[in-house]
Amino acid sequence: MGIVPRWAVVPALAVLASWCAVAASAAEHNAAHAALNTITSTELGHYVDVLASDAYEGREAGSRGGRAAGDYIVQVLEDNDLQPAGEDGGYYQPFGEGYRNILGLIPGRDPELTREYIVIGGHYDHVGYGTAQNSFGPTGVIHNGADDNASGTAGVLEVMQAFKSLPEPPRRSILFAFWDGEEKGLLGSKHWLAYPTVPFEGIVFAFNADMIGRLRDNRVEVFGSRSADGLRKLVSQHNTDFGLQLDFMWHVHADGDHHPFFERDIPFLMLHTGTHDDYHRPSDDAERVDRDGMRSISQLMFRIAYALAEADARPEYRAAARYESIASRAQFERGMADAPPRLGVSWGADASAGGLTITRVTPGSAAERAGLRIGDRLLRFAGRAITNGDEFRLLVLAAPSNVEVVIQRRGEGEPLLVPLKLPGSPVRLGFSWDQDRAASSMVMLTRVVPGSAAEQAGLAALDRVYQVNGREFASGTEFGQLVTQAAGPVQLLVERQGVLQTVTIEPFDLFAASAEPAGGTPHTVARPIDDVPRMANSGGL
Numbered sequence: 001m002g003i004v005p006r007w008a009v010v011p012a013l014a015v016l017a018s019w020c021a022v023a024a025s026a027a028e029h030n031a032a033h034a035a036l037n038t039i040t041s042t043e044l045g046h047y048v049d050v051l052a053s054d055a056y057e058g059r060e061a062g063s064r065g066g067r068a069a070g071d072y073i074v075q076v077l078e079d080n081d082l083q084p085a086g087e088d089g090g091y092y093q094p095f096g097e098g099y100r101n102i103l104g105l106i107p108g109r110d111p112e113l114t115r116e117y118i119v120i121g122g123h124y125d126h127v128g129y130g131t132a133q134n135s136f137g138p139t140g141v142i143h144n145g146a147d148d149n150a151s152g153t154a155g156v157l158e159v160m161q162a163f164k165s166l167p168e169p170p171r172r173s174i175l176f177a178f179w180d181g182e183e184k185g186l187l188g189s190k191h192w193l194a195y196p197t198v199p200f201e202g203i204v205f206a207f208n209a210d211m212i213g214r215l216r217d218n219r220v221e222v223f224g225s226r227s228a229d230g231l232r233k234l235v236s237q238h239n240t241d242f243g244l245q246l247d248f249m250w251h252v253h254a255d256g257d258h259h260p261f262f263e264r265d266i267p268f269l270m271l272h273t274g275t276h277d278d279y280h281r282p283s284d285d286a287e288r289v290d291r292d293g294m295r296s297i298s299q300l301m302f303r304i305a306y307a308l309a310e311a312d313a314r315p316e317y318r319a320a321a322r323y324e325s326i327a328s329r330a331q332f333e334r335g336m337a338d339a340p341p342r343l344g345v346s347w348g349a350d351a352s353a354g355g356l357t358i359t360r361v362t363p364g365s366a367a368e369r370a371g372l373r374i375g376d377r378l379l380r381f382a383g384r385a386i387t388n389g390d391e392f393r394l395l396v397l398a399a400p401s402n403v404e405v406v407i408q409r410r411g412e413g414e415p416l417l418v419p420l421k422l423p424g425s426p427v428r429l430g431f432s433w434d435q436d437r438a439a440s441s442m443v444m445l446t447r448v449v450p451g452s453a454a455e456q457a458g459l460a461a462l463d464r465v466y467q468v469n470g471r472e473f474a475s476g477t478e479f480g481q482l483v484t485q486a487a488g489p490v491q492l493l494v495e496r497q498g499v500l501q502t503v504t505i506e507p508f509d510l511f512a513a514s515a516e517p518a519g520g521t522p523h524t525v526a527r528p529i530d531d532v533p534r535m536a537n538s539g540g541l
Contacts, residue, residue: 032306035162039298041291043161047076047154048213048294051124052146052286059145060128061181061188062098069124070100073178076157077104080164085175085197095181095191099125102178103197106163108309110171115202118309119175120159120301121189122152122209123182123257127280134183136280146286148279151213153178155298159209162302170309172204179257189257193264200264204314207301208258208270215293219245221272222498224258226250226324226438228267228315233442233466235269236495238303242296246498250329252321265317269304271297318438335461336432336447342422343367343396347378347389355379355386355408370420372407379415380406393451394508397427428507429483429490430454433465435476442466442495443479457505459494466500467493 050072057065074091077084082104086093093101102124108114126145127134135143144150160176163169175198181187196203205228212220225232225248232248239246252259258268273293278284308315344365347356356378361367378386381395382403401422406415430452433443445463448455466472468482469491483490490505 031167035165035306036299036302038162038165039158039295039302041295044151044154044158044294044298045286045289045291047157048146048150048289048291049286051150051153052144052284054142054144056144058128058130058143059124059126059150061125061184062096063128065128066125066180067098067100070102070178070180073102073124073153073157077102077160077176080161082160082164082176083107087197093192093195093197095195096187099180099187099191101180101188101192103192104160104176105198106160106169106174106176108171108173109169113171114173115199116172116204116314117175117198117202118172118305119177119203119206119261120156120209120305121175121177121179121207121257122156123149123179123188124153125180125183125188126150127183130280130282134280138282141282143280143282144285146284146289147211147213147273147276148284149182149210150286151211151289151294152209155209155212155294155301158298159302159305163306170306172309173198173202174305174309182257186254186257186260189260193260203261203266205308206258206261206266206268207305208256208268209298209301210256210258210270211272211274212297213289213294214273214276215244215290215297216273216276217245218243219247219274220297220498221247221249221274223249223252223256223270223272224262224268224321226318226321227252227262227269228318230439230441231267231269231315232439232464233495234307235300235304236464236466236498236500238307239300239498240500242300243499244296244300248498250324251326262321265319267315267317271301273297320437332434332436333444333462338447338450339424341365342399342424343420345372345378347392349389356389356392366420366422370405370418372405372418373409375410377408378405379408390451390456394453394456396422397430397449397452398508400426427452428509429505431459433476433479435479436464439464441472441474443476453505453508457503459492459503459505460496462496464495465492466495467491 051069056069057063059066059069077091084091085103085105091102091104093103126148127143129141130139130143132139156176163174179188222235225235252262256270258270261268278288341362344362344367345358346360348359349356358372358374358376361372361374380386382399384395386392399422403420403422405418405420407418408415427449430449431445431454432447434446435443443465445459445461448459448461468479469486471482473479473482490507492503494501494503
């Protein structure tokens with residue numbers, strides 16, 4: 001990589017667990033699965049061992065070692081019968097001071113979509129013996145660049161072999177690119193885009209595999225997910241078998257071979273395991289690479305690329321991504337502040353006496369205004385016996401504004417009936433949301449009300465939601481309609497850091513038949529309103 005950057009899984013719904021649902025038949029599914037399994041830790045490790053050996057002297061662009069590394073890659077492409085896509089009928093595209101991009105093609109099978117190209121690339125050069133300008137030292141010794149970027153090069157080679165193992169090619173064409181001169185300023189990818197070896201107007205997507213060899217804490221940085229609508233959702237859907245913790249970055253810097261594509265309005269993805277203490281040092285050696293981690297990332301890349309190559313529609317570039325940044329992400333993900341408590345008490349359980357004993361009354365709260373005191377024992381609320389704190393929280397959240405509580409007060413022989421006027425609106429599920437402009441068919445939870453049914457189901461702020469009761473939606477408005485119209489349990493397909501899980505919320509209905517209103521007469525009240533999007537009021541405890 002050329003520039004230092006600044007900076008309990010539950011199975012998903014069946015329709016998404018099948019990552020190649022785009023395939024038209026079980027045979028295609030099986031073929032794609034078999035191709036996926038050709039990507040192995042052993043072969044990835046072999047490529048890294050070779051490319052990061054001292055024999056290639058750090059693979060500096062234009063050097064003896066760099067040219068030898070290029071010749072090795074070409075030999076692999078020839079062995080796999082990849083169609084040359086360089087200049088003059090060969091694999092190479094020479095440029096600059098002895099630099100060479102390497103390009104191979106798998107033509108698509110669809111008569112029309114074969115004119116569209118998905119580029120899967122990574123740079124194969126490194127910094128040679130290192131200089132004061134490109135090394136953190138010591139210089140003058142071989143910098144083998146096992147992670148940067150023998151790992152990405154190995155990933156591209158393995159993905160290429162997986163595509164070649166398919167009984168028939170995908171609908172779109174796949175161009176495999178091994179860029180030279182990245183460490184000198186992204187020279188190879190810039191040159192190719194200035195002089196493309198396939199029609200430029202046919203390029204629909206670009207992958208950049210750069211430094212995928214140091215998986216730590218199962219975390220992968222994903223760049224470019226905002227360069228086209230729905231990419232985050234696509235990546236997460238195909239992460240189901242791996243459970244990688246994906247950090248979807250908003251910013252796009254000119255620090256890798258993805259950036260020249262992005263500048264030319266081409267959507268992209270870059271998978272990256274982050275920098276480390278061996279970055280641009282002689283210690284970036286093959287034995288430090290996580291081969292199993294490389295396999296997971298390379299297989300994920302194949303899945304995504306296969307889905308894009310088979311899809312009916314090409315991803316459309318999202319120009320707004322040019323103006324998004326780390327600050328934009330922080331602003332959107334800031335969430336909503338918790339609403340003031342509806343009741344305003346803290347309590348402790350009294351197993352011997354039953355109910356909950358008030359230990360604190362918040363000044364200015366509904367509880368203080370109603371005259372509740374520390375030491376009062378809460379027995380019934382809105383006609384229901386109070387048995388535990390979790391259910392009491394749900395009772396308070398679901399209650400209408402005017403409600404009654406039964407308490408036992410010290411010194412009083414009989415329980416007291418105390419009327420309450422609660423602020424805010426009743427809460428049925430307990431979350432608020434906002435729609436992300438980079439994903440129309442997804443919403444992000446901006447707040448989960450403490451004690452609510454949503455919190456008890458395990459939801460948290462920043463969770464992304466993709467489905468409601470098995471149904472996808474096209475907008476935040478449609479999501480709201482699906483949620484509010486759901487009469488019983490609400491099942492959500494939720495993504496958290498790229499991992500999909502199904503979450504079932506049991507809405508709390510205060511006025512269900514199990515309620516015990518005073519006098520045996522059911523309450524006659526309006527149905528509690530459902531949760532509402534950001535900027536609107538939704539109650540809290």
